[in-house]
Amino acid sequence: xxxxxxxxxxxxxxxxxxxxxxxxxxxxxxxxxxxxxxxxxxxxxxxxxxxxxxxxxxxxxxxxxxxxxxxxxxxxxxxxxxxxxxxxxxxxxxxxxxxxxxxxxxxxxxxxxx
Numbered sequence: 580x581x582x583x584x585x586x587x588x589x590x591x592x593x594x595x596x597x598x599x600x601x602x603x604x605x606x607x608x609x610x611x612x613x614x615x616x617x618x619x620x621x622x623x624x625x626x627x628x629x630x631x632x633x634x635x636x637x638x639x640x641x642x643x644x645x646x647x648x649x650x651x652x653x654x655x656x657x658x659x660x661x662x663x664x665x666x667x668x669x670x671x672x673x674x675x676x677x678x679x680x681x682x683x684x685x686x687x688x689x690x691x692x693x
């Protein structure tokens with residue numbers, strides 16, 4: 580789980596890419612959640628770096644979910660390089676739905692106690 584807050588410039592985006600790669604390898608992660616709820620704007624270079632992180636995570640056997648994408652961020656993603664296959668970007672609207680999806684992907688079952 581990686582929460583991002585505030586401005587994300589190309590340096591922070593590159594650090595995110597490195598963190599994802601190291602984390603997937605170190606923890607043998609199957610799912611990486613990146614929470615963008617606190618991010619106001621992304622430029623095209625940062626959006627491209629996030630797509631690269633998604634691709635890199637897949638190459639290592641993990642899936643990356645972007646959580647909390649607001650309309651402004653979605654617009655940035657659709658305006659980046661047209662060669663990017665946006666269908667590879669998995670999203671969840673809220674942290675709760677993202678966590679539930681990650682649990683489902685990993686096969687973890689959650690039951691309520693009565």
